[in-house]
Amino acid sequence: MANNNEKRYTTEHEWVLQLDGNTARIGITDFAQEQLGDIVYIESPEIDSQVAAGETMGTIESVKAASDIYSPLTGKVIRINEQLEAEPEVINADPYEAGWLIEIELSKPDELTKLLNEDEYFQFIKEGA
Amino acid sequence: MSKVTALKQTPLFNLYNNYGAKVIDFGGWALPVQFSGIVAEHETVRMHAGLFDVSHMGEILIEGKDAEDFINHLITNDISKVDINQAQYTAMCYPDGGTVDDLIVYKLDQQKFLLVINAANIEKDFNWIKLHKKGYLSIKNISNDVAQLAIQGPKAVTILQKLTDIRVSDIERFHFIQNVNLDGITDVLVSRTGYTGEDGFELYLGVNQAMALWEKLLKIGKKEGLQPCGLGARDTLRLEACLALYGQDLAASITPLEAGIGFTVKTKKSSPFIGEKLLLKQREEGPEKKLVGLEMLDKGVPRHDYPVFNTTEEVIGYITSGTYSPSLKKSIGLALVTTKYAETGTKLKVKIRNKLVDAVTVKKPFYKK
Numbered sequence: 001m002a003n004n005n006e007k008r009y010t011t012e013h014e015w016v017l018q019l020d021g022n023t024a025r026i027g028i029t030d031f032a033q034e035q036l037g038d039i040v041y042i043e044s045p046e047i048d049s050q051v052a053a054g055e056t057m058g059t060i061e062s063v064k065a066a067s068d069i070y071s072p073l074t075g076k077v078i079r080i081n082e083q084l085e086a087e088p089e090v091i092n093a094d095p096y097e098a099g100w101l102i103e104i105e106l107s108k109p110d111e112l113t114k115l116l117n118e119d120e121y122f123q124f125i126k127e128g129a
Numbered sequence: 130m131s132k133v134t135a136l137k138q139t140p141l142f143n144l145y146n147n148y149g150a151k152v153i154d155f156g157g158w159a160l161p162v163q164f165s166g167i168v169a170e171h172e173t174v175r176m177h178a179g180l181f182d183v184s185h186m187g188e189i190l191i192e193g194k195d196a197e198d199f200i201n202h203l204i205t206n207d208i209s210k211v212d213i214n215q216a217q218y219t220a221m222c223y224p225d226g227g228t229v230d231d232l233i234v235y236k237l238d239q240q241k242f243l244l245v246i247n248a249a250n251i252e253k254d255f256n257w258i259k260l261h262k263k264g265y266l267s268i269k270n271i272s273n274d275v276a277q278l279a280i281q282g283p284k285a286v287t288i289l290q291k292l293t294d295i296r297v298s299d300i301e302r303f304h305f306i307q308n309v310n311l312d313g314i315t316d317v318l319v320s321r322t323g324y325t326g327e328d329g330f331e332l333y334l335g336v337n338q339a340m341a342l343w344e345k346l347l348k349i350g351k352k353e354g355l356q357p358c359g360l361g362a363r364d365t366l367r368l369e370a371c372l373a374l375y376g377q378d379l380a381a382s383i384t385p386l387e388a389g390i391g392f393t394v395k396t397k398k399s400s401p402f403i404g405e406k407l408l409l410k411q412r413e414e415g416p417e418k419k420l421v422g423l424e425m426l427d428k429g430v431p432r433h434d435y436p437v438f439n440t441t442e443e444v445i446g447y448i449t450s451g452t453y454s455p456s457l458k459k460s461i462g463l464a465l466v467t468t469k470y471a472e473t474g475t476k477l478k479v480k481i482r483n484k485l486v487d488a489v490t491v492k493k494p495f496y497k498k
Binding site for chain 2: 064
């Protein structure tokens with residue numbers, strides 16, 4: 001599959017950006033941060049740990065509640081966004097850029113094709129998510 | 130949205146949208162959890178003033194020759210010590226000392242009292258009160274006829290003063306004035322009470338005037354920074370001030386003495402009240418569990434029902450309410466724990482998901498003006 005700069009999305013409101021053939025960056029969507037409200041704490045997975053598509057990889061605490069973050073893909077965590085440790089509110093301000101969560105090395109790159117594209121995701125939200 | 134519109138609505142529901150509200154299902158009510166954001170609203174109330182729609186709260190009117198004696202039999206506090214135009218915070222208990230509800234009793238007249246109760250308990254309380262009815266009096270549930278707005282924060286006096294000739298700064302805490310005219314909005318009960326730990330007022334009025342008052346207040350309070358606020362900020366504010374929330378910090382399984390509102394329990398009244406025997410005994414012996422303030426020493430937010438452990442990792446209680454405190458910038462919670470762990474400075478642990486996170490008991494309230 002060719003790389004592209006388009007994000008892909010899950011119905012759990014995570015986004016994925018493929019960085020090169022084998023790595024991807026993961027974050028939560030603007031819709032998700034809006035729903036969560038003021039974010040105060042992120043529990044990220046450890047570097048080098050394995051995450052699996054559809055399974056919990058961490059938790060986001062907002063003032064209101066704790067919410068699971070599901071990994072959109074299977075692979076190994078190679079980087080986490082350290083800025084979020086001190087400034088979790090960056091996710092509220094900039095969920096698609098500075099507020100990214102982790103980067104993983106994909107072990108099943110084909111999973112990417114199963115995720116929603118932008119049009120499909122926005123249609124999904126419009127229909128009442 | 131279809132789900133939300135099936136819920137009970139306050140008289141202000143149709144205005145929420147104009148102010149950017151995010152509406153949620155709150156115990157069967159469609160209520161705004163936030164407008165601009167919980168933290169921003171919280172800070173607005175602490176620094177300026179916030180306006181809350183709390184029309185979901187219940188109101189019961191008890192009137193008649195025997196009203197005072199009857200209410201004193203129902204509640205733990207002593208209403209006979211209260212003057213006309215004075216209000217009293219109290220609990221209402223089961224015979225075993227567990228709490229039916231916490232409420233404010235307003236003495237409107239010698240034989241006329243307004244009980245302001247929690248929204249989720251309206252039916253339960255009304256039935257409980259009717260069940261124990263004795264003497265010459267009437268009991269009316271007027272919850273659907275009464276709207277309630279709360280204006281809270283250091284600027285509340287200045288803002289409200291613009292709408293009336295009465296000197297609102299002269300109203301003492303837990304006192305009120307009836308039949309106030311707020312710039313054409315008539316028959317408002319203006320009460321110096323609130324649920325945020327800040328100075329402010331609760332305004333009771335007819336439902337058909339509520340929208341006009343809401344808009345009027347926001348307009349004239351703009352200069353002072355008045356903002357509409359939702360239930361999210363109401364919860365973080367009341368928790369910083371350690372004001373009990375029924376269903377969490379108070380419940381049928383928790384007595385007022387355990388919950389730290391022992392000041393509402395007067396065991397030397399002229400006649401006995403429901404639950405008195407048990408509460409008297411509990412006061413003499415000391416309750417086995419107590420509500421303590423916890424501050425988290427490590428990351429993570431304690432939430433309702435999370436188990437609490439001692440340092441040897443035995444369960445000794447649970448979190449009743451918890452949140453991230455916007456004023457203190459740390460996570461705080463109230464926990465009901467075995468009394469021997471209630472002393473300030475006790476190291477405890479809270480199980481947050483699968484991790485035991487360090488916490489310490491601290492003095493209540495977390496935040497004081």
